[in-house]
Amino acid sequence: MxxxxxxxxxxxxxxxxxxxxxxxxxxxxxxxxxxxxxxxxxxxAPDVDINTDGTVTYVDLEGGFYGIISNDGTKYYPLNLGEDIKKDGLKVRFLADTKDDIMTVQQWGIPVEIISIKEI
CATH class of the missing domain: 1.20.5 (Single alpha-helices involved in coiled-coils or other helix-helix interfaces)
Incomplete structure (x- = not known):
């Protein structure tokens, strides 16, 4: 054809x-x-209190713990930080809710519950 x-x-x-x-x-x-x-x-993420970047930091107080210092210098004490994120100096982006009704022994930073976190 x-x-x-x-x-x-x-x-x-x-x-x-x-x-x-x-x-x-x-x-x-x-x-x-x-x-x-x-x-x-x-x-x-309008339903969260905190949506920011920061650095995971090991704090050698009260037996030692991990906190997050945001890029603007605010200190956060995460109540539920995963073991895979507990690395001193790790840069992260995270969403969290503040826990105003909680007092911690550490008395360091704002207590927060991590909603989502990832390495950047």
């Missing part, structure tokens, strides 16, 4: 347009998926 060249060109053009449209859609969808989870967790 011999198809005239103009019909071949039209089919090739149509196929190229379809492939480009599908590829563009796939790229846009993958970008939306990865960005939406990041923004939900870190940027648009």
């Amino acid at each position: 011999n198809i005239p060249s103009s019909a071949k060109s039209k089919r090739m053009y149509s196929l190229t347009i379809i492939v480009l449209a599908l590829a563009s859609a796939a790229v846009m969808i993958s970008g939306c998926i990865s960005n939406s989870s990041e923004s939900t967790i870190w940027k648009d």
